[in-house]
Amino acid sequence: MEPDLTQLDEYLDEAGVDGYLVDADSEDADQYYLSGFDAPDPFVTLYDGDVRLLFTRSLEYGRAKKEARAETVERGADFGYAEKAQEYGPQEARSRVIAAFLDSHGVGSVATPPRFPLQTADGLREQGIEVTADDSGAVTEVRATKTDEEIEYIREAQRANEAAMARAEELISAAETNADGELVLDGAVLTSERVTEEIEVTLLRHGCALDETIVACGADAADPHDRGSGPLLTDEPIIIDIFPRNKRSRYHADMTRTFCHGDPSEALREWFELTDRAREAAIEAVEPGVETDVVHGAACDVYEDAGLPTLRSDPTTETGFIHSTGHGLGLDVHEMPSVAESGETLQPGHVITIEPGLYDPEVGGVRIEDLLVVTEDGYENLTEYDIELAVA
Incomplete structure (x- = not known):
């Protein structure tokens, strides 16, 4: 290149x-x-x-x-x-x-x-x-402005990412539940660590590597960067955030999905639907020449209209929407532009994440993340993975 x-x-x-x-x-x-x-x-x-x-x-x-x-x-x-x-x-x-x-x-x-x-x-x-x-x-x-070749590198990494996410979802979906509400697969408790290992092995088979990932369940999921540990639980949200790097090209991908094995609570279902709407609203705002604070604001609007706090409405809040809507991605997993209140102008060739989320220890957490490239007349969503909360 x-x-x-x-x-x-x-x-x-x-x-x-x-x-x-x-x-x-x-x-x-x-x-x-x-x-x-x-x-x-x-x-x-x-x-x-x-x-x-x-x-x-x-x-x-x-x-x-x-x-x-x-x-x-x-x-x-x-x-x-x-x-x-x-x-x-x-x-x-x-x-x-x-x-x-x-x-x-x-x-x-x-x-x-x-x-x-x-x-x-x-x-x-x-x-x-x-x-x-x-x-x-x-x-x-x-x-920050990617060539067509760089975008293809990122697309390749994203396909590997989706294979790893599918493997993680497969494990959760196939699990049963023990008397303590823990997920059990093949006679052993299904833990965050076990799912993480399967994610990393799948990525290696697709030419990618990942030193860290997020498989966070229940109260762990209420912290956006908690890696998660221990048994996965039924009826609780499980946030899985995977951000691999292709070993050959060195370019990253990034995607988050939230799953629930069992019966999600009414609050969790509502949060999931709101977060998906916030994701859609932010994506619809993406086009060249738009300031990133407009994209971030579109996600905030959805949450605030539902009566939930955001850092825009309350800079001191510790629950609700407590991070930016996204970030640039390429050779670094976090790079320019920042999709936040600071505001940077989107240009064709920018590759950005859109990842709104809600967090509260009483409910857990929900985050949904897609990966977009800004085009001359709008955007292309590089993410092809379905968005579903309940998996079993």
């Missing part, structure tokens, strides 16, 4: 700097996006109109020359790292090598991502390089 970095060029012109510098390993999404290179140890990427890589050590040098999205690939040895390390010590030598690398490309001033190693910044300043923190997150802004 060749990203369009025109917006980054404009940022460099406006900031009055010669280049953009990243010092991180490839788990940093900005680093991976700019370099196109996957490495477990930190390396330096310079963007000065072209992408240029520098490796202090030579371990990744040969592979980077073949695989990286870079005009030039250089190493510490090209700038006398060994001699400098002997004279100045390894850290100052690294600073001197990076400074020499920048100087060789006519770069005397750089902007850096908001999260950039302080030691690297201080070391470069000592070598006469002007270092400015980019508080706007210019590369992150560029990443």
Whole structure:
């Protein structure tokens, strides 16, 4: 994939700097996006109109020359790292090598991502390089608008996500109930941990990985980020939130469904129906040029009209709708734009979640989440999974 970095060029012109510098390993999404290179140890990427890589050590040098999205690939040895390390010590030598690398490309001033190693910044300043923190997150802004290829990566991850969700629903649906109201499958209590394991195994079989997921039942589901633990219970809400990353493309998907084995209470049914209506209202508001606070507001309207609190109506509430309506998604599971009161303008190519929810320990929690891409004339919902509360 060749990203369009025109917006980054404009940022460099406006900031009055010669280049953009990243010092991180490839788990940093900005680093991976700019370099196109996957490495477990930190390396330096310079963007000065072209992408240029520098490796202090030579371990990744040969592979980077073949695989990286870079005009030039250089190493510490090209700038006398060994001699400098002997004279100045390894850290100052690294600073001197990076400074020499920048100087060789006519770069005397750089902007850096908001999260950039302080030691690297201080070391470069000592070598006469002007270092400015980019508080706007210019590369992150560029990443927010996805190419058709990136959207296909996300779509692929979402299909794997749906297979994992189907496996989780299958387990819950097939379970019976013991005298304590716990779900039992194949003679053993069905726990959050067991369902999580099945989700993760299914994702692996579809080329995806996930370190964490949410399978939260009953009162656990009243906390939006409680991972859940222990036995799953009949007649109680079970929130399942899966956000895998495709191991090949590194792009994420995200989806939440709420299930109930048994007989949902009247309150739970009402909450589920309201949340589905809030989801639909927010989705209907999505189109290019719309501010995200309008989308968020559409979900809030549904809840507030039903007499339920939201953070918009009561910023101190601890129950009701207590989070934003969604977030951007791509190389990071949470990225720009935020679908919240803060308000950002939706553009074609933005991939966002729509995930309203209600929470109260007395009822539990309900959340329903779809994944959308903003198109030239509206949106496409990348989620194909049914929305049903009762599964048995």
